[in-house]
Amino acid sequence: MKPEHQPLKIWLTGAGSGIGRALALHLAQQGHQLVVSGRSEAPLLALAAEQPHCIIPLVCDVIDADSVRQAAQRIEARLGFLDQVILNAGTCEYIDQAQVDLALVRRVMETNFLGLVACVEVALPLLKKVPLGHQPRLVAISSAAALAPLPRAEAYGASKAAVSYFMESLRLDLAQQGVAVTVVYPGFVATPLTAQNDFPMPMQVTAAAMAEAIVRGVARGQPEIRYPRLFVGLVGFLGRLPFRLRQWLSRKMVR
Numbered sequence: 153m154k155p156e157h158q159p160l161k162i163w164l165t166g167a168g169s170g171i172g173r174a175l176a177l178h179l180a181q182q183g184h185q186l187v188v189s190g191r192s193e194a195p196l197l198a199l200a201a202e203q204p205h206c207i208i209p210l211v212c213d214v215i216d217a218d219s220v221r222q223a224a225q226r227i228e229a230r231l232g233f234l235d236q237v238i239l240n241a242g243t244c245e246y247i248d249q250a251q252v253d254l255a256l257v258r259r260v261m262e263t264n265f266l267g268l269v270a271c272v273e274v275a276l277p278l279l280k281k282v283p284l285g286h287q288p289r290l291v292a293i294s295s296a297a298a299l300a301p302l303p304r305a306e307a308y309g310a311s312k313a314a315v316s317y318f319m320e321s322l323r324l325d326l327a328q329q330g331v332a333v334t335v336v337y338p339g340f341v342a343t344p345l346t347a348q349n350d351f352p353m354p355m356q357v358t359a360a361a362m363a364e365a366i367v368r369g370v371a372r373g374q375p376e377i378r379y380p381r382l383f384v385g386l387v388g389f390l391g392r393l394p395f396r397l398r399q400w401l402s403r404k405m406v407r
């Protein structure tokens with residue numbers, strides 16, 4: 153298929169399922185060249201088989217620093233530089249009945265936060281190698297959970313709040329170097345990650361709709377993407393309410 157836009161070189165993490173898979177297909181259909189990574193090889197190969205001219209599969213575990221470094225070396229050898237890095241790999245585990253479990257929190261933080269940081273570290277030199285006229289960009293998938301404390305989300309919400317703070321702070325420091333940053337705040341999206349949820353998920357959207365919103369927002373150069381807007385707006389509003397009201401509403405969500 154002919155590219156509608158300038159074809160970009162993109163690294164997308166967590167591409168084997170859910171939002172990442174939908175994003176990969178959407179971007180490949182637009183003619184961009186993608187390296188798609190994840191831990192499991194089979195879904196990446198299946199994805200690449202759908203768009204063999206645009207999609208390069210690469211096994212990479214974001215919590216393994218060597219694996220991330222090797223991934224960057226392979227990307228540089230194949231593509232030379234990167235226009236965009238989409239930091240989407242993530243996991244979710246909940247804390248039940250305030251049974252704080254360090255191992256669980258560590259697992260979630262290592263994947264969602266430190267794994268993202270590891271990818272940023274190796275990706276920045278490749279983003280800075282873009283030819284003149286290109287706009288290099290880091291895109292991080294945070295969550296509406298970063299915008300207000302939600303029940304059982306101690307680990308997940310904290311990891312996403314860390315992602316948002318890290319990326320917002322990095323945006324300030326990268327401005328002089330010409331690298332743009334977009335932070336994405338999805339609401340509930342139907343993916344294998346949310347299939348485990350045993351509670352109602354209001355205003356849930358499909359992975360394809362979420363991917364379309366991300367691609368559209370990034371193409372416009374938006375620093376933030378909140379989708380679906382009403383749900384993410386309500387969570388953000390909850391986070392800014394006076395303490396007593398926020399506490400009263402949040403308690404209603406506890407099972």
Ligand SMILES: NC(=O)c1ccc[n+]([C@@H]2O[C@H](COP(=O)([O-])OP(=O)(O)OC[C@H]3O[C@@H](n4cnc5c(N)ncnc54)[C@H](OP(=O)(O)O)[C@@H]3O)[C@@H](O)[C@H]2O)c1
Nearest residue numbers: 166168169170171191192213214241242295340341343345
């Ligand atoms: N679904 C939602 O409602 C929702 C809402 C807000 C934010 N998000 C965020 O959106 C992103 C995508 O989630 P999703 O809903 O599409 O879930 P998903 O289908 O489970 O996708 C997550 C992907 O991350 C990969 N991954 C997990 N751990 C990894 C690791 N250590 N190294 C490399 N890859 C790893 C997984 O592949 P492997 O297992 O093969 O590695 C998987 O393909 C996540 O960051 C999630 O927190 C989702």
